[in-house]
Amino acid sequence: MKKLNVSIIGAAGYTGGELLRLLIHHDNIESITAVSQSQKGKQVSDVFSDLIGEVELEFSSKANEKSDIIFLCLQHGDSENYLKENAHLLNCKIIDLSKDFRLTDNNSFDDKNFVYGLPELNKEKIKTANYIANPGCFATAIQLALLPFAKNNLLKGTIQVTAVTGSTGAGIKPTETTHFSWRQNNISVYQPFEHPHNAEIKQSLNQLQENFDGEFLFIPQRGNFARGILATTILESDLLESEIKKMFEELYQNEAFTFLIDKTIDLKMVVNTNKCFINIKKHNKHVLITTVIDNLLKGAAGQAVQNMNIMFGLNEQEGLKLKCITY
Numbered sequence: 001m002k003k004l005n006v007s008i009i010g011a012a013g014y015t016g017g018e019l020l021r022l023l024i025h026h027d028n029i030e031s032i033t034a035v036s037q038s039q040k041g042k043q044v045s046d047v048f049s050d051l052i053g054e055v056e057l058e059f060s061s062k063a064n065e066k067s068d069i070i071f072l073c074l075q076h077g078d079s080e081n082y083l084k085e086n087a088h089l090l091n092c093k094i095i096d097l098s099k100d101f102r103l104t105d106n107n108s109f110d111d112k113n114f115v116y117g118l119p120e121l122n123k124e125k126i127k128t129a130n131y132i133a134n135p136g137c138f139a140t141a142i143q144l145a146l147l148p149f150a151k152n153n154l155l156k157g158t159i160q161v162t163a164v165t166g167s168t169g170a171g172i173k174p175t176e177t178t179h180f181s182w183r184q185n186n187i188s189v190y191q192p193f194e195h196p197h198n199a200e201i202k203q204s205l206n207q208l209q210e211n212f213d214g215e216f217l218f219i220p221q222r223g224n225f226a227r228g229i230l231a232t233t234i235l236e237s238d239l240l241e242s243e244i245k246k247m248f249e250e251l252y253q254n255e256a257f258t259f260l261i262d263k264t265i266d267l268k269m270v271v272n273t274n275k276c277f278i279n280i281k282k283h284n285k286h287v288l289i290t291t292v293i294d295n296l297l298k299g300a301a302g303q304a305v306q307n308m309n310i311m312f313g314l315n316e317q318e319g320l321k322l323k324c325i326t327y
Contacts, residue, residue, distance in 0.1 A: 003030035004312065007063035007092075009082060010073035012036035014168050015097050017048050018301035019071055024055050026305070026319035028312070032057065033064040063089055069308055072096040073301075076196075093311060094131045095304050101133040102200045117307045118143060119316070120255050121204055126310045134307065137229055137299025138163055138220060139197040143204050144258055144276050145233040145289040148247045150208035154237065157214050163231035164221040168296055184224055192219045227296050228267035233289040241282035248278060256316045257298060257306065265292050274302035274320045297322070 006023055010016050011034035023029050034044055039059040045052045047059070063070060063086070070092045072079045079100040083090065090112060101114035115125045117132040118140065126132060135143070142161055149155045164187070195218055205212055237244060245260060252258045258276045261269075265277045274297045279290045293299050302320055309316050 001028075001312065001314075003028050004068040004308075005031045005033075005064055005066055006069055006071065007033040007035060007067040007089075008071045008073060009035045009063060010075075011044075011059065012039040012047055013073055014296055015300045015304075016071075016073040018296045019073065019304065020044060020048065020051065020055070020057075022301060022305050022319050024051070028314055028318060031064070033067065034059050035061065035063055037061060065089070067092045069093040069095065069311070071304060072098060074098055076100065093129075095134055095307055096132070097134045097300055097304055099136060099196060099200075101131070102135065103203060116200070116204070117303065118204065119303070119306055119310060120144060120252065120258055121147060121207070123310060126307055127313070129311060132304075132307050132311070134300065134304045136197040136200060137293070137295035138165065138195065138218075138231070139200045139204075140299050140303065141229045141231040141276065141291045141293045142197070142201055142218070142233060144278065144293075145231065145291045146201075146205060146235075147208065148244075148251045149235070149237070150205045150212065151251060152247060153209050153211070154239070155205060155209050155212040155214060155235070157236045159214060159216045160234045161216075161218045161231060162221065163218070163229055164223040165229045165295055166223055166225045166227040168227045186222075186224050188222050190220055190222060193217060195220050225267070227294055228271045229291075229293050229295045229299060230267055231291045233291070235287055235289075236285050237282075237287045238285070241280065241287075244282065244287060245280055248280065252278075257320070265290055267292055270294055270298070272297070273322045274298045274306060 008016050008019050023032055036059040039047055040061040042059050044057040070089055076098045079096045079098045114131040114133040115129040118135045248260045257274050261277045261279050265279045269277055270292050271294050276293045276298050281288045305319050309318050
């Protein structure tokens with residue numbers, strides 16, 4: 001197939017920068033238009049100095065109208081407005097990394113439906129989609145811990161989740177709870193029980209197990225590190241630990257980036273990769289599922305490229321064979 005022309009809207013943020021790093025080394029990309037109103041006219045390598053010597057590209061004020069695919073890396077609520085102001089871009093395929101189109105009651109724009117882009121859940125739909133709503137980072141880590149139970153109609157009772165995320169999850173604009181002097185040597189709970197990702201998690205679980213009506217208790221935490229998510233999910237099950245592991249292996253055996261791991265897992269195993277590692281322990285009737293991802297890659301830009309590859313019939317791992325730094 002022909003190589004792709006890509007536009008990244010909001011290319012100067014964390015997820016936009018990660019997309020640039022991935023796509024400039026993607027064998028199927030012809031051109032990249034990096035759109036940023038705040039940085040227009042500047043060299044990309046002036047903003048992302050790690051790209052010096054790798055790319056000669058200026059930030060633009062508008063997308064390439066002949067793009068094969070548009071990545072929207074805008075603030076929550078801004079993607080819908082951007083498409084209203086630039087409706088001609090609906091002729092391109094679109095992957096939105098905000099929350100604007102993730103829920104089924106708000107997943108269309110001018111009668112154009114967005115597919116929820118979790119490959120482990122909706123790969124067949126993604127293959128034929130024109131518009132993708134990329135999942136949230138917490139939502140990705142937590143759903144991958146729960147999908148095997150939901151697929152087998154085994155969710156029951158209360159699901160308890162605690163997950164800690166790095167400061168990049170809050171975006172590139174400094175805030176009171178992201179600057180170094182507050183975040184360093186610190187940890188805190190925020191939005192307990194009411195995090196915005198709750199709705200998309202419940203939506204996916206109900207897609208597989210319509211009758212699940214148990215409580216979902218999610219406690220997010222801010223960690224004193226830059227990137228990554230570690231989530232611990234606890235639920236009840238009558239299955240043996242070996243039976244649970246078999247269930248996970250069967251669901252994820254053909255997935256390119258999701259792996260069941262027998263040894264204890266930690267963030268450094270996945271940071272700077274598009275992988276999700278899962279560990280399972282059973283204690284009496286309770287099951288502990290630990291998942292780790294890089295919030296900027298499998299939780300955002302990496303998963304977006306994974307979705308692009310699926311949409312265009314490319315190798316799912318193209319541009320995503322990244323190496324983890326473990327020291």
